[in-house]
Amino acid sequence: MKWDDLANEPCSVARTVAVIGDRWTLMILRDVFLGIRRFEDFQARLGISRTITAERLKALVDEGVLKKVAYQDRPLRHEYRLTDKGLDLYPVIMAIVNFGDRHYAGEAGPPLLHRHKACGCDFAPVMTCSECHAPVGARDVETRAGPGAV
Template identity: 60%
Template sequence: MRWEELDQQPCSLARTLAVVGDRWTLLVLRDCFLGIRRFDEFEKRLGITRHVLADRLKKLVDHGVLIRVPYQQRPLREEYRLTERGLDLHGVILALVSWGDRHMADERGAPVRHVHKGCGQVMRPLISCSECGEQVSARDIRVEPGEGWGDRVEEVLPQVR
C-alpha cells in the first residue's frame, strides 16, 4: 500500500492518517493550536526545513484543515488559520498530549496544562460514551462493521479481546 492509496481504504483511521499521519504535520498542528500562524514562526519554533514546511502547509490547506488568510497587501502576505475542520482535530492532539502526559513525562511533570475556560480548572480530557455518558476505555468497546464497510467478506474483523 502506498500513501496515496491510504485515503481510499474503508477505514477512518487510515483516511485520517492520509491527512495528518505524519510527524511534522502533527507538530505543525500543535503549533496552530498554540496560535502560530506564519510561515517563519513555524520554521523557527519547529526547526523544520522550509521545504518540508511548505509541503505540509500546502497539504493541510488542500485538505481543508488550514486556510490561507491575507494579513497585508503589497507585498501580499498570508497566514495559515485553522478551519472548523482543523479545530475539530483538537481531540486528536489532546489524546496524544494526554497519553504523553501519562506515560512520557519526566519527574517534573507535564510540560503544559490545559485550563477549561468554562470552569477555570486545570483539566485532563476524559473520553465518554455519547449515548450513556459513562467514561470508556479500550476494554469497554467492541468494534463491528458499519454501513461504510462495504462487502469485502474476506476481510473479517477478528475477535476483539
C-alpha cells in the first residue's frame, strides 16, 4: 500500500492517517489544542520551515479540520481555528498525550497536566463505552464487519 492510497482504503484508520499521520501535522494539532493560532507561532514553536508549516496548515484547512479566520485587515492576516471536525480529534490527541505521559514522561512526571474545568480536577483520559459507560480497553472489544465493509 502506498502512502497516497491511504485515503481510498476501506479502513477508518487508514483514512484518518492520510489526514493526520504526518509528524508535523500532529504537532500542529497539538499546538492548536494548546491555543496556538497564528502561522508565525506554529513555525517558531516547531522550528520548521515556512514551506512545511504552510503545507501542513493548508492540508488541514483543505480537509476541513481547521479554518482560516481573518484577525487583521491591513495587512490581511489570518489565524487558524479548529472546526467541529477538528474538535473531534481531541480524544485522539489526548490518547497520544496519555500514552506519552505513561511511557515517556520520565521520573519528573508529565510535562503538562490537564484539568477538567467543570470539577477542577486533573485527569487522565479514559475511554468508555457509549452505551453502558464502563471503561473499555483493547481486551474488552471485538470487531465485526460494518455497513461500510468491502
